[in-house]
Amino acid sequence: MSSKIYDVIVVGAGLSGLQTAYNxxxxxxxxxVLEARNRVGGKTWSVPLANGKGTVDIGAAWTNDTNQSHIYALTQKFGIQLLQQNTDGNCIFQDKDGETHTFPYGTSPKFTEANVTDLERIRDMIHDLSVEYGSRTGSTEDYDQMSLEQFVIAKGGSQKTIEMIRIWSRVMLGVEATELSAQYFIEYNGKGGGLKTLRSDQKGGGQYLRFRKGTQSIALNLATLLRPKSVHLSQPVTSITDTPSLVTVTTSIGLTFKSKKIILSIPTPLYQDITFSPPLSGDKLTVTTSTTLGYYSKIILCYNSPWWTSLPSGLNCCGLVISYQTPACVLRDTSMAIDGQYSLTCFITGQPGVEWSKLPQHERRSQILSQVYRLFAATQQTTEQKDEVKELVYHPVEVFEQEWTKEEFSKGAPCPVMGPGVLSSVGSKLAEKVGNMFFVGTETSDVWAGYMEGAVRSGVRGAREVVESLGGGRSVAKL
Known part of the structure; x- marks a missing residue:
């Protein structure tokens, strides 16, 4: 037991918690800072390849240098090198029946003209509504009582459009479009500048830049700025007792810490894993029990070369694949050519991911390799070319797999979401303090919620609130 009474205890050493503690x-x-894991970084986790050729991000992976100003400032502060996402070449689309075709990056899949027009109409409608929300100039119309899928149906979306929206919901938030409030989806996009911005790989877009040494480098550097022995790893918090003058925190190994204030920097649904005294109640309890985390997994296939950029037929693919089949709904090129690291990241999310997760590991990987082969072999003309693709696909030098839903201290990714009716009921209570307890985390941010940018911004906000509650201290440091 620690006899010292700290001014503040932060629970969680992800980006939001570390930024809070620093400020x-x-x-x-x-x-x-008390962290349950044996590392800092939360859902930023960068793992080196066994061959020494660079790292892969099995968690958060992208940023930009335009409107994610806090993350970009940290990369500049720490000298972190950023490289652009590869968009050179063709994309691949695979339909529900397995029919596969390529299309130029930056265009829509080769649907019929009517289906393309409809998809772009719904996309633009959601984008415009999200931009209006973000600029606070939108109408008072609210779509929180319907799911995202119901919204698309109500707006006359075609079946092809509905199926694409399902992919967006899965890959962006790990949930089905039937489980997600339409208004939540609109506002989520609005906080990042609109649907087109979040889906974009261009400058200012959600997937524009990647970290040469991995996104966890931000957390690792932030931790070094804290005073010695500030971060206590492998200390899952099991109980928090809040009295008017003192907060007492107990961890799973029986250690006790005391402070004047406490800041929770863990996903909102995980508050349920902590015993609070007095218990959470009212709107804060509803927020905790009504937000959910989606199913989100990555399998990263690492190769000796970026073979998809120069397929046997001569076709150049940028690595972006959209599939209506399972298990993976999206593939991305996540290579770092400068380090000789060449990889394809497969996103397995939503309900198809839940079903896939029930399989033993060897079968999960077998299904992924089989799907990747079918996707790229379908672009080839001859049996010899298809056989060559098979040889390439089935010989990765290393495979990484991360099921965030099975990770004890995450239980899903990328951030908590709200189903129909929750946002309008208690959405404003996410960041509301209770007694001496303050709450941060990417889902509490008004800007780029669900992203690293949102996490850091929430940390800045949480630090400001707790410092003010303690009488101000010195002025809180800027980035």
Whole structure:
């Protein structure tokens, strides 16, 4: 048991928690961080390849240098190198019946003209509504009582459009379009500048830049700025007792820490894993029990060369694949050519991911390899070319697999979401303090919620709130 009474305890050493702790300490207050895992970074996790050729991000992976200003400032502060996402070449689309075709990057799949027009109409409608929300100039019309899929149907979306929206819901949030509030989806996009911005790989887009040494480099660098022995790893918090003058925190190994204030920097649904005294109640309890985390997994296939950029037939693919088949709904090129690291990341999300997760590991990987082969072999003309693709696909030098839903201290990714009716009921209570407890995390951010940018911004906000509650301290440090 620690006899010291700290000014602030932060629970969670992800980006939001570390940014909070840094700003609190810069304000002259004492602060420690309790982290359940044996590492810092939360859902940023960068793993080196066994052959020494670079790293892969099995968690968050992208940023930009335009409107994600806090993350970009940190990359500049720490000298972190950023490289552009590869968009050179063709994309691949696979329909429900397995029919596969390529299409130029930046265009829509080769649906019929009517289906393309409808898809772009619905896309633009959601984008415009999200931009209006983001600029606070939108109408008072609210779509929180219907799911995202019901919204698309109500707006006359075709079956092809509905199927594409299902892919967006899965890959962006890990849930089905039937489980997600339409208004939540609109506002989620609005906080990042609109649907087109979040889906974009161009400058200012959600997938524009990647980290040469991995996104976890931000957390690792932030942790070094804290005072020595500030971060306590492998300390899952099991209980929090909040009295008017003191907060007492107990971890799973029986250690006890005391502070004047506490900041929770863990996903909202995970509050249920902590015993609170007094218990959470009212709207805060509803927020905790009504937000959910989607099923989200990555399998990263690493190769000796980026063979998809120069297929046997001569076709150049940029690595972007959209599939209506299972298990993977989207593939991306996540190579770092400068380090000789060449990889395809397969996103297995939503309900198809849940079903896939029930299989033993060897079968999960077998299904992924089989799907990747079918996707790229379908672009080839001859049996010899298809056989060559098979040889390439089935010989990765390394395979990484991360099921975030099975990770004890995440239980899903990328961030908590809200089903129909929740946002309008208690959405405003996400960041609301309770007693001496303050709450941060990417889902609480008004800007780029669900992203690293949102996490850091929430940390800045949480530090400001707790410092002010303690009488101000020194002025909170800027990035």
């Amino acid at each position: 609190v300490q810069q304000a002259g207050l004492s602060c420690i």
